[in-house]
Amino acid sequence: MTAIELITKEDLREFKGELLKEIKQLVQPGQGQSKKWLKSAEVRKLLGISPGTLQNLRINGTLRFTKVGSIMYYKLEDINKILEGEG
Structure with a gap:
């Protein structure tokens, strides 16, 4: 006989909160940490490229x-690899 587990709305709310917290930690730098993820405008500025060139880098x-x-x-x-010529 198999056991049946029920997921309640409260379980889903708790999961949602944990998931959102983890996503925020991935995309926002914490105190004393360097930024791990960059938005398109930041990447274009770092690499000195246009939006079209960035799009081409994504496509290819x-x-x-x-x-x-x-x-x-x-x-x-990944940006650092491109800057170092390893990309």
Whole structure:
């Protein structure tokens, strides 16, 4: 006989809170930490490129990104690889 577990609305609310907290930690720098994720404008400024060039880097797979809602985020680690010529 298999046990049946029920998920309550409170369980879902708690999960939502934990998930949102973790996402915020990923996309926002904490105290004393360097930023791990950058938005498109920050990447363009760092690399000195236009929006079209950034789009081409995404399309051809040179620069990986994560889209949250309508905002694209890029790992600082990946940007550093491009700056060092390893991308």
